[in-house]
Amino acid sequence: MLRLALKRSLRLGPAVSDTPSAAMVASRGYHERVVDHYNNPRNVGSFDKEDPNVGTGLVGAPACGDVMKLQIKVDEDSGKIVDACFKTFGCGSAIASSSVATEWVKGKQMEEVLTIKNTEIAKHLSLPPVKLHCSMLAEDAIKAAVKDYELKKAKAAPKQE
């Protein structure tokens, strides 16, 4: 059902169908990695926003009306990101960018993921220039998620004293 939901939110080419990815690549020119993330979405979902170990990054691109939500689950002792998930409404490139972002942040320290650059995501997916802002959105989402987690932690800390 989630895949169906994803497919509906994609605007991939003349028709969204269940045909094999090769046809899509040929007709529209999406890189096979983008198509892979579309056909085999990783980490789609939601964590509980109220969970103190969850940071939620919510960003949008006004030019195309895209919305991207990226969430991280952090181990508070080690500061490592143990899990991540995303939900994106937008084009195939936006979905693939956020999917890649969730894969890359898993198992990393928070400071480390702040260094993930949109250009790396774009290169990994071979995004055309017109879709570069999608990777930028993913980078911003990661930063927003980390920021949200740190804000939560800061708010929680004084209460414990």
Next chain:
Amino acid sequence: MWNRRKNLLLSSLSLLRHISSSPHLPRLHPLKPSHLLCPSNSFLPPIDSQLRNNLLDLPRCGFPRNLSSSNSCSSCWNCGAVGPTSGAFLACGSCGAVQPVDASVDYFQIFGMKKMYEIEEGDLEGIYKDWQKKLHPDLVHSKSEKEKGFAAEQSARVIDAYRTLKNPLSRALYLLKLEQIHVDEEKTVSDPDLLMEMLEMREAVEEAKDTQSLKEIQSKVKKKLDSWSNSFKEAFNKQDFDSAVNCTQRMKYYERALEEITKKL
């Protein structure tokens, strides 16, 4: 006498400056010399009809097309009739010849409307069809290659104008563009309220099970779009361009949601 007037109008404007005091010159439209670009600065010999035709085929880029709202110096390349003093000169009123595209004429001028957000949308279609009756390439198939080319470009431009002005969001963005307001499309927004609202809206659209619930969502979204559309109008009229841009961003989100709903319906 009429031919001479036409020739002088078409020819070098420095010529006019030199002989403006001449009693032989017919009265011409008031042109500001400082705005004029002179294609050539030589006196022309007495002109015979062959040379006149060649002159008529000269590219018109040397002409002061960039005079703001006045087209008083445009004249038809075919018959020399002077174009309207106001409004777009797309086709000649005298001989019907299609004119080359003048990019300085904006979409509102093409439709004879004031440059503002609230327009009579109902009037657009009628004016659009009137123009197409004069400009459409299918109607000029018996004319010269040159005119067919003009027709194709003019017709395409009128279509663009019609589409841009008809849709409120594109009209709003076009108005901002005319005011030279540059909207940074790359910038991401992180207004949590707006995004949360949009996320929930899009999720609701995805999860809607039947036409009824989709239509309910659709009417809610349309109401929001209308209300933000009004906000844009107010902000724009007050020249509060930051708010105006913000309104267009919201409108974009609502339009996307509406598109998704339409796809599902």
